[in-house]
Amino acid sequence: MLRKSILVAALLAGLSATPSLAHRQWLHPSATVLSGDKAWVTVDAAVSNDLFYFEHVPMRLDNVKVWQPDGTEGKMQNPATGRYRSVFDVELNQQGTWKIGTSMAGIMGSYKLNGEQKRLPRGAAAADLAKLIPAGATDVQISENSSRNEIFVTAGAPTNTVLKPTGKGLEVEWLTHPNDLVSGEPAKLRFLADGKPAAGIDVEVVPGGVRYRDKLNDRTLKTDANGVLTIEFPAPGMYWLEAQLQDGNASVPGATQRRLTYITTLEVLAP
Template identity: 60%
Template sequence: MKKHILGFAATAAFAILAAVPAEAHRQWLLPSATVLSGDDVWVTVDAAVSNDLFYFEHFPLRLDDVKAWAPDGSEAKIENAATGRYRSTFDVHLTQKGTWRIASVAEMLTGSYALNGKRERLPRGTTAANLAEKLPAGATDVQTAEASNRNEIFVTVGAPTTTVFEPTGKGIELVPVTHPNDLYAGESATFQFLLDGKPAAGLPVTVIPGGIRYRDQLNQIDLTTNAEGKVAVTWPEPGMYWLNVTTPRGPRGAAGEDAAPARRASYVTTLEVLAP
């Protein structure tokens, strides 16, 4: 496999969109609640990139790609959106009973091309669909790597439903064996992950409880999906948890940077675990 040369701009964009190692910055969506009831229900969501979960201290998550889907699968409106210095925030009016999905999904290309005897980097915002128009005339030896990044949360009004979990076949997706809004401390939950529509076997799964700022230990849980793409998590205590699944990084490049694999995917979700 050819090595792909990644520039600073592409790397910076990918760092914000993709999940990152445990010691680095993490992106997240944090709902005001995940289990609700009533007839006129709203959820407020904070969105940020930070070291500490879930504390605003680094960078706001941009809302350009954030969308919401109602329990019947229809797209819903993002309301009252605002972006500040350290976080973004928005509301969703939950007008239907059942489980809602709120997600930021990004498909992008990273890589480089040759032009006039020099290697140039693909500009930010390059995708498979617009690659031809992003390349200048005379570009040759185009080398690309696909990146699929999904950051999503689930909120349920009344009884849980499953329509919003219908896979799209793109990137890493969660298929619940245990519903993500039915989690309790001391109990085990099982999730299945798909990669491009197929069971994502052998992928590392990282689970970290929120409140890192207020304890000495990270309390990270490291797991691996089985042959069916499934993983079981036992929740040690109530609270909000950050869960990340990602494809492995490529080999180290000659310049000390990670060489991008031909396909890289990342998945992030925030889960609320309730007291039994």
């Protein structure tokens, strides 16, 4: 009986711990709403189990870009990568809303050669596909991948130039400005896949500070028929959102499916 009780307790502990084991990639700004002509923001970038705590690996900065309020490219300053996190500064020398983040596309896949299973190298580009699959390969399976991870920071009054969707991959049309979020008030986001409403997709919402509570407090919400997600944040703080869409609309020749991902970190202020 004692052995059975121990096994049951271990199983329950394992089940309750499972959600926190997911590695999440995130960008965390020191602030999202600032004033003055000489404002700066510091951004932490990492991949971890707990939001927003550094305990796994740093997020590499090679693909991180900065967009100024007028839509032109800005720059990172003082970039550094340590054991558990990367960090950089951005000088907000234009008034308005800035975008900071990554946008990446590539392929994943596998094949068999002489009966042995092989995988495409990590970060493979679609343009190199013909060279990556050797003659005589069988059981070729290719998946197209596209991901965005972005945050928004406003100096002075909010603007909308950097919020405009590009029509490529999974994006958000911000019906509520991302730097105008207040706890207890509903916000609306329209998710778009290649510029068209992404209906019925799941969006995971996780409040920060996971390390200091015994429950993840995550929610999985679903977009409506028009791709709109209506969300109310119960308390002020930083929140991590991730949306994923898998379908068969791959644009890469030979790919049978594609996976689109959108990630953002949002600051919700008190009323």
